[in-house]
Amino acid sequence: MTTAIAMTTPMTALEAFAAIPLAAVCCDQSFAAEEAKLIREQLLGRAPYRTMEPYAFGVLFSGLLARFRAESWQGLVAAAAPLLEPAQRDTAYALACQLVHCDRCVEPAEREFLLALAEALDLDRQRRDQVLDVCDLLNRDCLAPGQA
Numbered sequence: 833m834t835t836a837i838a839m840t841t842p843m844t845a846l847e848a849f850a851a852i853p854l855a856a857v858c859c860d861q862s863f864a865a866e867e868a869k870l871i872r873e874q875l876l877g878r879a880p881y882r883t884m885e886p887y888a889f890g891v892l893f894s895g896l897l898a899r900f901r902a903e904s905w906q907g908l909v910a911a912a913a914p915l916l917e918p919a920q921r922d923t924a925y926a927l928a929c930q931l932v933h934c935d936r937c938v939e940p941a942e943r944e945f946l947l948a949l950a951e952a953l954d955l956d957r958q959r960r961d962q963v964l965d966v967c968d969l970l971n972r973d974c975l976a977p978g979q980a
Contacts (some may be wrong), residue, residue, distance in 0.1 A: 847896060848912035849924055850875055852949070854896050855905035855912075856928035859945035870934050874927055905945065913952045921953040926963050933971040 843851065853874065857867040875881040881889060900908055916924060928949055932942045950960040973979055 843911050843915055845915050845920075846880060847892065848915035849920055850881070850892060851896055851899075851908040851912040852916075852924035852953075853927045853931050854893070854900065855908040855949070856931045856942075856945065858900050859905045859932075860939050860941045864935060866934055867931055870931055874930070906948075909949060909952045913954075916953070921955065922959065922963075925950060925953055925955055925960070926967070929963050929967040930970075933967045936971050936973050 853871050857863050857871055876889070884892070896908070899911075903911075912924075913921070929946060932938055932946060946964065947960075950957075955963075
């Protein structure tokens with residue numbers, strides 16, 4: 833019963849920003865080790881996460897994972913998006929794109945997620961496409977055989 837009450841609690845801005853990349857790595861119903869490592873590195877390199885005690889960071893993510901299990905990525909994004917300023921939205925979207933691309937294989941569910949996320953974050957199409965193109969370029973395995 834306590835868990836259900838916690839799920840309806842509004843997010844803080846700190847939780848909202850972290851919720852976006854978490855939704856990105858969970859949108860395909862998997863949470864790979866490479867994604868977990870990257871999300872942790874990316875968040876811990878930013879204020880205010882870098883000054884958090886490890887326990888507090890763990891509690892933050894445990895709460896967001898519980899919320900994901902109860903509400904899906906759609907619920908996380910719907911709760912988080914209105915709390916982010918425009919610059920935070922751009923960065924959160926770019927981080928989500930980087931996480932989706934980190935395994936160099938963007939699945940259809942992940943592509944659909946990125947399109948829905950851009951809409952929820954109210955990004956214009958040109959900005960969305962710009963970020964997607966840059967992530968595609970940065971994560972292209974261009975030296976692999978057959979990838980010229």
